Amino acid sequence: MRAALVVVLALLLTGCTQQVPGRGTAAGPPAAVAAPVTDADGAAAAAATAVEGFWRAEFPRSFGREWTDIATLLPVEDGDPAPPCVADRAEVEGQAYYCPLADAVVWDAARLLPDLFAEHGPVGVVVVLAHEIGHAVQSRLGVDEAAARDPAAYPTILLEAMADCYTGVAVRHLVDDPAPGLSVGPAERDAALRTLVGFRDPLGVAAGDEGAHGNAFDRVSAFRAGYDDGAARCAGMTVPERGFTQVRFGSAADRARAGDLPLRDLLVAVGRDAREWATGLSGVAGWTAPPLTTGACPDAAGQGPARLCPAADPLAASAVDVDLAALTPLHGELGDFAGATLVSSRYGLAALRAGGAAVDGPGAGHTAVCLAGAYAGRLLVEPVGFRLSPGDLDEAVQVLLTDDWAARDAAGRADPAEHGYERVARYEDGLRGGPAAC
Structure with a gap:
């Protein structure tokens, strides 16, 4: 407060460097985990199964198309070789991303998810995975191609808002229809919002800046749009409709x-x-x-x-x-x-x-x-x-x-x-x- 008063991959990967992530195993969803989950790996397995299982049913219901399972859901540990779409395993440290070229959700299983689990519980892991799977939803709806044709209409901040919105859709499903190993109630829903707050842009990044993801208010707002209104609301998001609020500093002071x-x-x-x-x-x-x-x-x-x-x-x-x-x-x-x-x-x-x-x-x-x-x-x-x-x-x-x-x-x-x-x-x-x- 002041007085006086590459291509799409590069876009998504850099966008998600301060942001949300994912978890699973290569080539297909992992098996369901018995309740309750007690660590980040168990939360990731349960979340990946539940979230992608949800989209198998919801995608045709909301968009009239069949869901194609994500080709690769890949946790990356220390010492692993470079995962899809990056040159070095170090690029994944503390990160998660969706690569449309390989149809792969990749995340750091050594530090990122354990840290989120320790701070926010299983729902922190859910948010990260659901966000990256949300990018896969975008890809299946043709947003990648639309963004390539008209980048001005699909800045990074809008793509990230859509993924946050799809995250809200998935969390609402887990509230209404609990999955094995995952309990999501009002307290966990608040923890989901706190997880998003933790991935807000640095101060002074403006909504129109390349790679902007959104401040905490904009990210929580997008999550709420999906949670309250469903998947169609996410797919219809535009920059004017969102009314992004983050601004640059107005003075050096x-x-x-x-x-x-x-x-x-x-x-x-x-x-x-x-x-x-x-x-x-x-x-x-x-x-x-x-x-x-x-x-x-x-x-x-x-x-x-x-x-x-x-x-x-x-x-x-x-x-x-x-x-x-x-x-x-x-x-x-x-x-x-x-x-x-x-x-x-x-x-x-x-x-x-x-x-x-x-x-x-x-x-x-x-x-x-x-x-x-x-x-x-x-x-x-x-x-x-x-x-x-x-x-x-x-x-x-x-x-x-x-x-x-x-x-x-x-x-x-x-x-x-x-x-x-x-x-x-x-x-x-x-x-x-x-x-x-x-």
């Missing part, structure tokens, strides 16, 4: 601080800007949103590092308040827009209360998250003195996955039925649709 304002400067800037936004959002003549304070209402504990202070009169000069002791470590760990997301959710509640709407109950928390997204969307399209920096939307996604603070009502309660996936979805709805979507 912003780059030097990695897009993050010092906490005190952030609070001054967002306190002024979000207060003005909430005042207009309320639609109440003569009402001005409360100032942002620090430590003014400790009795509002329960809402998290940012809270809407209680007030008997909704039009009284109340406050949106922050707990510096709680916000400081969050700021340091995730970045400045994590805190800005929480503050803007409280300003959303303040506007609701001024307009006579309830600020207690699950519905209020749902709306608060959505309005925080609407506030971020405003900064995307009409920034004046305060605007988004590279990484800000990624920070919002991370704080929404980390905790339910932004979704808590004025009494500090959140909907117990919701998880990170739903919070991110509500946030995206607000960002893309504005307050009317909330």
Whole structure:
């Protein structure tokens, strides 16, 4: 946040260097693994079987064509010879890729998948494999040829969004129809999103840059499109439809601080800007949103590092308040827009209360998250003195996955039925649709 305010193979392989991977054995899918899986190899075998088995049924159902099994699903270990489509085994270290020329999904089984399994569990392996198999889905739909004919219509970021979308389709199937060895529920679905967050582009890469894969927000958005809407939605993706959000740094100063304002400067800037936004959002003549304070209402504990202070009169000069002791470590760990997301959710509640709407109950928390997204969307399209920096939307996604603070009502309660996936979805709805979507 800143104040003042070769061919196809090369494309896919370089694209996937910071990204998602795969697992299996040569020439055909591996056998099913007994539940539950206990290591990366077992997760990979189960995932490869389940994901490709899913596409055998889903591909003709969604696209009217028979699925052709992937020729090679190949784990690569230390000391193995060079796999298909690369000159040296070292090129696969920490990576995975789909090579359309050989119809091969290849991945580093020595480090990549064990690391993902250790951090995210089996679903981290599922995401990696499903993404690379998603590229195989593209290939079978003729996207490789279309991209060769019209590269401008199929930049890398769109091809990767499609693969992320197909990943969402496959994960939804595993939620609805669990596979042997794999348990995918709400917690694992959140872990799938965190896996994608880990493969986001470096800060400052713009959507139009060659080899761009997407920031965390764009990647999670693409996953959600497939998870919610199915395979046809993925196949129909275009650059305008996606509305990619990642941007370059706007100044050398912003780059030097990695897009993050010092906490005190952030609070001054967002306190002024979000207060003005909430005042207009309320639609109440003569009402001005409360100032942002620090430590003014400790009795509002329960809402998290940012809270809407209680007030008997909704039009009284109340406050949106922050707990510096709680916000400081969050700021340091995730970045400045994590805190800005929480503050803007409280300003959303303040506007609701001024307009006579309830600020207690699950519905209020749902709306608060959505309005925080609407506030971020405003900064995307009409920034004046305060605007988004590279990484800000990624920070919002991370704080929404980390905790339910932004979704808590004025009494500090959140909907117990919701998880990170739903919070991110509500946030995206607000960002893309504005307050009317909330």
